[in-house]
Amino acid sequence: MRRRLLLQGAAALALATSPALRAAEGAAGFDTLDLDWTDTARQRPVPVRLHLPQQATKARPTPLFVISHGIGGSRGGYSWLGRHLASQGIACLHLQHVGSDRSLWGGSVLGLVGRLQAAAQDEEALARTEDFRFALDTLLTSEAGERIDVRRIVATGHSYGANTSLLVAGAQVQREGQPLLLVDPRVAAVVVLSAPPFYGQGEPGDILGNVKVPSLHITCTEDVIRIPGYWSDLADRLRVYEAIGSRRKWLAVFQGGAHSMFTDRNGPGGALNPQAKRASQALVTAFMHAVFEGDERALTAWPGQHADILARFQGPTA
Structure with missing residues (x-):
């Protein structure tokens, strides 16, 4: 069965799901919709997946996570986080960045390295921030957007998507000697998984000191990126965390992974994989309570509950 959601300026085709999946999502209390948008100003498709809690209304709007994938990903990724948050009454908009998405894996194997390197260039990095803005504009001006709390929008991303999320949260890079103002003032917080450095952009403090919104950083001791020309490890994740300008920032480092x-x-990280995902689900939810409700009890209790898989946990300092 296919369902349609009419968004202002676009007719969007809903995700076709199996009866079992529809039943599971109905029980969890959210709808899942695949929406094929196009930013006509840039002639660039921006496919998205929206998890929209059924309990959200215009009178009681929900927070929104906008999730940006890593290199070679898609709107279908990070379902372990998006579906969990949606089951907790939090909307999630999963972006697909067509210049750095799963299409990179197609074509000749001999050209793979070149495709990956091209996708990591400035033009695509900037286009991803425009994808974020366009998708958020489109959703918020739709009928569904009336059910979103614009005061509680969280930019979220993994790897390359972490860079995208930090840019719209205030990170400032330069091009031809001039600072690029890429911040989206609607972003109220940021959650980054495995955040790489901004390669070749200067000192981390100069770039990330402008991130003033609360941030949550999640990584692991074996968090290593291996793309030719873009090698990065845990030390880079820690430098990103330390350089963030906001005092309200938290860091979780899992042991191994x-x-x-x-x-x-499900395979990477071995036995830690499902444990780290469950712990991260709880951590992100606790972060939400702390940032938007001023209730830090769950966040304070979290490291003790997951001490057996944690290498390090750090929160705001006075």
Whole structure:
């Protein structure tokens, strides 16, 4: 069965699901919709997946997570996080960035490295921030947008998506000697998984000191990126965290793992993989309570509840 959601300026085709999946999502209290949008100003498709809690109304709007994938990903990724949040009454908008999405894996194997390197260039990095803005504009001006609380929008991303999320949260890079103002003032907080450095952009403090919104950083001790020309490890994740300008920032480092453990793949990181995902689900929810409700009890209790898989946990300092 297919369902349609009419958004202002676009007719969007809903996700076709199996009866079992529809029943599971109905029981969890949210609808899942695949929406094929196009930013006509840039002639760039921006496919998205929206998890929209059924309990959200215009009178009682829901927070929104806008999730940006890593290199080679898609709108279908990070379902372990998006579906969990939706089941907790939080909307999630999963972006697909067509210049750095799963299409990179197609074509000749001999050209793969070149495709990956091209996708990591400035033009695509900037286009991803425009995808974020366009998708958020489109959703908020739709009928569904009336059910979103514009005061509680969280930019979220893994790897390359973490860079995208930090840019719209206030990170400032330069091009031809001039600072680029990419911040989206609607972003009230940011959650980053495996955040790489901004390669070749200067000192982390100069770039990330402008991020003033609360932030949550999640990584692991074996969090290593291996793309030719873009090698990065845990030390880079820690430098990103330390350089953030907001005092309200939290860091969780799991013991072991792998960089791709935070995707929907079940293998990377071994036995830690499902444990880290469950712990991260609880951590993100606790972060939401702390940032938007001023209730830090769950966040304070979290490291003790997961001490057996944690290498480090750090919160705001006075």
